[in-house]
Amino acid sequence: MKNIILLAPPAAGKGTQSKLICDTYNFIHISTGDLLREEVKKETSLGLELKAKMETGKLIEDSIVIDLLKNKLEECKNSDGFIYDGFPRNIKQAELLDEILRENNSKIDEVIYLDLDYETAKNRIVGRCSCTKCGEVYNTLIDMQKPKKDGICDKCNSSLYKRNDDNEETFKTRFEVYEKETKPLIKYYENIVKKVDSTKDTNMVFEDIKSILGEPK
Ligand SMILES: [Zn+2]
Known part of the structure; x- marks a missing residue:
């Protein structure tokens, strides 16, 4: 069983690549957001407690996340591998994860760092818009992806809209959080981390990832 961590700034395609990896290698996708939402959905006493916390924007303690993670690993112990997405978020969590894996005679096998510069990441997010009708x-900031007519969908002629949070201010904050939290993890995993150039298109990035992970079984 393989344990793989993906580290990436916003807009590097982490979600897309996680999905491609899981589909190709038959790995389980582990995101703490999903673990928390699953627990809330089950309406366990912990789930209800979490729901209240999430609704008021309170931070969820590491210990809870770790417990949910342990359960998930136990539940899926026969899987071929795990992709950790958005976890660990800091050194403390990385140490806790190492500890859990060690208890299971396991370890982090690969850390893939989807490298993307600030400008490219910003343009991908700030320029993004979509069709109100067909989606x-x-x-508007990337030549190959501009609509032929400003503000109009090429496919169905409906108008395009931008999400409110796709602005430069919000992006800058997200990127700063990433730099503050993720950069130290690159150092933490320096012996195993492998960098992939994520300015390339989705398929080429995935080819690079496959050359790191090897042929699927
Ligand atoms: Zn359209």
Whole structure:
């Protein structure tokens, strides 16, 4: 069983690549957001407690996340591998994860760092807009992805809209959080981390990831 961590700034395609990896290698996707939401959905006493915390925007303690993670690993122990997405978020969590894996005679096998510079990441997010009708996605700051007519969908002629939080201010904050929290993890995993250039298109990035992970079984 393989344990793989993906580290990436916003807009590097982490979600897409996680999905491609899981589909190709038959790995289980582990995101703490999903673990928490699953527990809330089950309406256990912990789930109800979490729901209240999440609704008031309170931080969820590491110990809870760790317990949910342990359960998930136990539940899926026969899987071929795990992709950790958005976890660990800091050194403390990385140490806790190492500890859990060690208890299971396991370890982190690969850390893949989807490298993307600030400008490219910003353009991908700030320029993004989509069609109100068919959902087609465009980007006004990337030549290949611009609509032919400003503000109009090429496919169905409906108008395009931008999400409120796709602005430079919000992006800057997200990127700063990433730099503060994720950069130290690159150092933490320096002996196993492998960098992939994420300015390339989705398929090429995935080819690079496959060359790191090897042929699927
Ligand atoms: Zn459209």
